[in-house]
Amino acid sequence: xxxxxxxxxxxxxxxxxxxxxxxxxxxxxxxxxxxxxxxxxxxxxxxxxxxxxxxxxxxxxxxxxxxxxxxxxxxxxxxxxxxxxxxxxxxxxxxxxxxxxxxxxxxxxxxxxxxxxxxxxxxxxxxxxxxxxxxxxxxxxxxxxxxxxxxxxxxxxxxxxxxxxxxxxxxxxxxxxxxxxxxxxxxxxxxxxxxxxxxxxxxxxxxxxxxxxxxxxxxxxxxxxxxxxxxxxxxxxxxxxxxxxxxxxxxxxxxxxx
Numbered sequence: 101x102x103x104x105x106x107x108x109x110x111x112x113x114x115x116x117x118x119x120x121x122x123x124x125x126x127x128x129x130x131x132x133x134x135x136x137x138x139x140x141x142x143x144x145x146x147x148x149x150x151x152x153x154x155x156x157x158x159x160x161x162x163x164x165x166x167x168x169x170x171x172x173x174x175x176x177x178x179x180x181x182x183x184x185x186x187x188x189x190x191x192x193x194x195x196x197x198x199x200x201x202x203x204x205x206x207x208x209x210x211x212x213x214x215x216x217x218x219x220x221x222x223x224x225x226x227x228x229x230x231x232x233x234x235x236x237x238x239x240x241x242x243x244x245x246x247x248x249x250x251x252x253x254x255x256x257x258x259x260x261x262x263x264x265x266x267x268x269x270x271x272x273x274x275x276x277x278x279x280x281x282x283x284x285x286x287x288x289x290x291x292x293x294x295x296x297x298x299x300x301x302x303x304x305x306x307x308x309x310x311x312x313x314x315x316x317x318x319x320x321x322x323x324x325x326x327x328x329x330x331x332x333x334x335x336x337x338x339x340x341x342x343x344x345x346x347x348x349x350x351x352x353x354x355x356x357x358x
Contacts, residue, residue, distance in 0.1 A: 101165050104172060105195035106131075106179075108160040111186040113226050113346060117153040118160075127151075127187065131162070131179070138178045139168040148201040148353040149208060152305065154345030156227065159190075159352040161201045201353070207271060207298050209351045210307045212343065213281075214293040214315070221288045224281065228292065229311075229347035235293070235318030237277060243317045243327050244273040244295075247310065254334035256313070258305025258342065266334075268306070270299045275314070296351070305342050313340030 108131075116124035120132070128145050135143040143164035151157060170178070176192035183189070215221070215228040216235060247270055254266040278292040295314065297307050316322040322340060330338035 101167050103163055103165050103195045103197050103199055104175060105161065105163045105193050105199060105201070106176075106189055107191040108162060109158050109188050109190055110156060110160065111226075112151060112154050112156045114186065115153065117155070118147055118149070118151045130183065130187065132164075134179055134182045135164060135166075137182060138175065139166050139170065141166055141168065146201055148205050149302075149350050151350055152308075152345050152348075155348045155350065156346075157350040160350055161205075161353045161355075163195060163199060163201050204355055205301075205353050206356060207300055207354045208302060209296065209298040209354070210302070211294055211296040211349050211351050212307065212311045213347045213349075214295070214311075216291040216293055221290065223283055224288060224290075226346055227349075229344045231315055233315070233319045235315065236320070237275060237293070237318065239320075239324070240314045240318040241275050243314055243324055244275055246324060246327055247273055251331055252334055253303055253306055253331070255330035255336050255339045256306045256309040257303040257336060258309065261304035263303050266303060268299050268301055268303065270297060272296070272298045273310075308343040308345065308348060309336075309339055311343035311347075315343070316340035 110127055116126050118127045120126050120129045132143055132145050143166060145162050145164045148161040172192040172194055176189045179189045213228040215230045218232045220228060220230045250267060250269045252266050253268050257266055274296045276294050278294055280287045280289045281292060295311055297310060326338060
């Protein structure tokens with residue numbers, strides 16, 4: 101039996117997240133359905149990250165086991181020929197038998213796009229949170245720096261999180277202002293903020309809760325001290341709102357061999 105590793109990108113706008121759910125279209129369900137058509141087997145697709153409803157991915161990693169004699173490249177072509185256009189398999193390769201997308205990951209990197217304007221581009225509104233507030237980036241960066249390192253991130257955990265431990269290690273967190281975004285060979289001008297977070301693992305809604313908190317700090321609605329207090333008290337009620345899902349992208353999952 102082969103263990104096939106997939107590199108996947110998708111626009112998550114029309115899906116109820118990654119994980120299979122009853123009565124909702126999910127990415128796992130759709131890809132598993134196409135694998136059944138192609139191989140005749142019911143594959144159990146394991147992902148590196150169970151992205152939420154509406155979240156996008158540029159570098160999701162997943163794997164499945166199969167007895168099919170089809171080569172990895174053939175499986176990739178067959179999947180792309182049958183999947184919806186908003187889901188693409190960027191690469192397929194045979195992995196070691198022991199490979200596990202989630203447990204073997206060293207780190208995961210997400211980025212979040214904020215459109216800091218009164219109106220959003222007709223082409224970007226699906227991928228950026230319109231936050232028409234005056235934001236103090238320096239204060240946001242200071243707050244981001246305070247989150248670096250190993251902490252108990254209970255205060256940034258979403259409801260329904262089933263993680264056994266709430267301790268995570270954020271290795272990098274950057275906040276940058278962007279004056280334009282390239283799209284389809286055109287340049288869309290605006291006032292954008294990109295927040296990138298890399299950690300060994302994330303809790304449910306953790307990145308979106310961090311973004312929501314950073315925006316509240318940028319608005320002057322919260323202080324730097326309130327962040328450290330929330331971490332100390334492990335109190336979700338003392339951090340900011342959950343940022344909308346559509347601005348979030350899973351960028352990369354890193355492994356020992358990458």
